[in-house]
Structures are given as C-alpha cells and as structure tokens.
Amino acid sequence: ARFSTSLFYNTPFDETILEVLVCPVSKKPLRYDKEKNELVCEESGIAYPIVDGIPNLVPQDARIINKDTVDRNESPPKTQNK
Amino acid sequence: VYEVFKNVAGKYDLMNDAMSFGIHRLWKDHFIHRMAPVEGTKLLDVAGGTGDIAFRFLQYIQSQNDDPIMVEESFSIPTNIEAGAYSIPSDYAEEEKIDLSGYKEDTSHVTVCDINQEMLNVGKSRAEEAGIFTGIDWVQGNAECLPFEDNSFDAYTIAYGIRNCTHVDKVLTEAFRVLKPGGRFMCLEFSQVNNLGLRRLYDSYSFEVIPVMGQVLARDWKSYQYLVESIRQFPNQKKFAAMIRQAGFGMVTYENLTFGVSAIHSGYKLLKVVK
Numbered sequence: 001a002r003f004s005t006s007l008f009y010n011t012p013f014d015e016t017i018l019e020v021l022v023c024p025v026s027k028k029p030l031r032y033d034k035e036k037n038e039l040v041c042e043e044s045g046i047a048y049p050i051v052d053g054i055p056n057l058v059p060q061d062a063r064i065i066n067k068d069t070v071d072r073n074e075s076p077p078k079t080q081n082k
Numbered sequence: 083v084y085e086v087f088k089n090v091a092g093k094y095d096l097m098n099d100a101m102s103f104g105i106h107r108l109w110k111d112h113f114i115h116r117m118a119p120v121e122g123t124k125l126l127d128v129a130g131g132t133g134d135i136a137f138r139f140l141q142y143i144q145s146q147n148d149d150p151i152m153v154e155e156s157f158s159i160p161t162n163i164e165a166g167a168y169s170i171p172s173d174y175a176e177e178e179k180i181d182l183s184g185y186k187e188d189t190s191h192v193t194v195c196d197i198n199q200e201m202l203n204v205g206k207s208r209a210e211e212a213g214i215f216t217g218i219d220w221v222q223g224n225a226e227c228l229p230f231e232d233n234s235f236d237a238y239t240i241a242y243g244i245r246n247c248t249h250v251d252k253v254l255t256e257a258f259r260v261l262k263p264g265g266r267f268m269c270l271e272f273s274q275v276n277n278l279g280l281r282r283l284y285d286s287y288s289f290e291v292i293p294v295m296g297q298v299l300a301r302d303w304k305s306y307q308y309l310v311e312s313i314r315q316f317p318n319q320k321k322f323a324a325m326i327r328q329a330g331f332g333m334v335t336y337e338n339l340t341f342g343v344s345a346i347h348s349g350y351k352l353l354k355v356v357k
Binding site: 021024025027052053057058059060 | 193197199202203206219220221222223224227228229230231232234
C-alpha cells in the first residue's frame, strides 16, 4: 500500500521542468547541480534550492554563490537522460 | 501574506467549502468552461498551489478527448474551441524559431507556480492521490518575478491569488511577458457586489461569519479576517479590467458570478498590428 507519513520522503526532481524554467532575475537558463540539489544561475551568481522535489525560484530564498568556493569539477550544463 | 498562507494551507479546501458553501467549486468549474482549453495547451497556473484549477484543466481536456462538445451559445468572453486555438501551430513556431523542444507539442501541460511551499505540497500530494503523474509540474516562485521565459505559455490563470499580491501591476506585466502572442490571460477573483441590498448582506456575512468560521474550523481568526479585508480593498471589476489593459492585454472582458461575489476577467496578448 502506498502511504506517506510526512512530506515526500525523497521525491526525485523531475528534470524535464528545466526546459521551461529560467532564473527569475536574469531570465537565463539554469544548471542543475545534483549534489547540492540546486538550480544554479551562473550569470546572477545565485543558486535556488529544490525542496521535496519542488524547485524554489523565489529570488529572496536563493543562495548567493560564494565566488571563492566555485567547484572546478561541476556537472556539465546539459544533464543526460538515464 | 506568506505567514497567512502557511497557516491556511492545511485547511484551505475545508475553509473554501465552508465559506462559500461549496460554491467556489462551481465558480472554478465555470472558469475552466470559459477557458475551454484544447489538447496541447500549455497552461501556467499561478497562485494555484493546491491544484484546484490545474486538475480541472487536465480533466476538462481529458473529457473533451472522450466526448467532444459543440459550443453554440454566445458568451460574453470570446471562446474558440477549434483545434489549435490556444496552441501556436508548430509550423508557425518554426518560422518564428520558438523553441518547443522541451515539451511534446501536442500534449497538454500545466505548470503550477505558487509562492508558498505548503500549498504546493498539498497540491502535489493531491495529484499523487488522484493518480496524476504526468502533465503537471510544481514550481515555487513569485508571481511578480516569474522564472519562465518570454512567450512560453498558451494560457495563464490566476484564481483567487491576485488580490494577495503586493504589486498587481507587476503580476500583470509578468503574465503578459510569459504568454505567447495570441495567449490568453484569465483571472478568477472576488469582486464587487453591485446590488446594494445584497452587498449589505454579503458584508455582514464576510465580517461577522467568516472569521468565526476560521476560528472554529482552523483555529485562526486573524488569517480569515485578513482574507475578508483583502477582498474589500481589491479594485472592482472595471478598475481591474483597466489594469489588465494597462499591462498590454487586448479584448479585455469580465463576467460576474453570483452577483459579483466573484468575477472572471479575461484578456489576450494580441499579435502586433503592423500599420
């Protein structure tokens, strides 16, 4: 039987939505960072969290990317289909 | 506003039924009938966290596929249910180099965008319970600053959400921006009861009964008092229609429901006229 006590235990993020989503500030495409479970806008320098499989693109809730800690081995912009 | 809806989210459906005696369901059904969406429509539903409009949209199209209806009445809001009325045909899109690669051009889809996570979670779990897994996406975002590209949706709806927005003009300009040329804006919202006798009755009900209901059913007087007040301070039918025109929409019309307790406003992002 299907049941969920609290919220979605670990709902996977549906990447097809990336086709329509853009950064609300810059209106440019976003990059999906799987490790941090965030959507990153390089141009604006901010990252949006994904909560319970739902991306949060409210600018006030975004995290400003610290320029000093930019990873060198990030996932490529185009995510591959599994 | 956020805090109000955090409290309200859980009991949202219950309160809507209680406050409007279930009539809000009819209003929403009527709203979708006025839209008369066809297969292939890409809808953006704003501030519709719990999914009321989104589900009706999908169900309407589903039932259209099963049993197409012929519409012959003349409505005050123009409708056109010929195939492709709300979808830009693919050859036009190629001409204009609009990128449709993300979605299959012929499938209907609704993206629900709400500023409140709790509302979206309620909507998402309702979808799962109803067995709806495709054709719907959930995004948290601000109606005044949408995370979507220009010209990307066939239709935009906002049901009982716009009165809660701080800058209605910004919401309208964003709606205009994300709609494709020829796209339709539709808003369902509480409005002004023009009949004075009825208005007195409605006012008494709103100010005296609704907050009490809020307290009894949701243990929350303040949020429901806020809701009632937000209805009063929202522009009336004509004023709101003017604001919609101001944002650039054409063919702006409105229709009263239940003596003006609710109203449907509609406008189109008209294609540019070359002089």
